[in-house]
Amino acid sequence: MSEKKKRVPATPEETRDLLKKAVKCAPRPLPPGFFPDIMRRSEEEGCSRADMLDTLDEWLNYGYCRIIDHITQDIEITEEGESFFY
Numbered sequence: 001m002s003e004k005k006k007r008v009p010a011t012p013e014e015t016r017d018l019l020k021k022a023v024k025c026a027p028r029p030l031p032p033g034f035f036p037d038i039m040r041r042s043e044e045e046g047c048s049r050a051d052m053l054d055t056l057d058e059w060l061n062y063g064y065c066r067i068i069d070h071i072t073q074d075i076e077i078t079e080e081g082e083s084f085f086y
Contacts, residue, residue: 008046015051016058018042024085029077036072059084 010018022038023030039052056073059065064081068074077085 010042010045010047010051012051012054015042015047016055018045018047019052019055020085023077028086030075032068032076033072033074035075036069039073 019038019042022042023035026034026038039049042052043049053073056065056075059075059081060067062080062084063078064084065075065077068076
């Protein structure tokens with residue numbers, strides 16, 4: 001019987017870095033529905049939902065993105081975000 005490796009929860013800084021890198025590596029412009037998939041994969045990697053939403057709030061406050069679907073937290077990148085991510 002194989003044992004699953006226990007994942008160590010990511011720190012808020014690791015979560016922020018992982019999400020930024022994932023958006024940077026995503027197709028441009030960010031396709032609709034792509035960011036919720038990034039969040040799902042990040043959660044599987046050990047990022048907490050709360051840390052991801054805190055990061056998203058920071059990005060929204062700085063004007064790097066805007067929410068296009070409030071239910072799934074799908075986003076689109078703004079002009080300010082273009083220089084931040086790319």
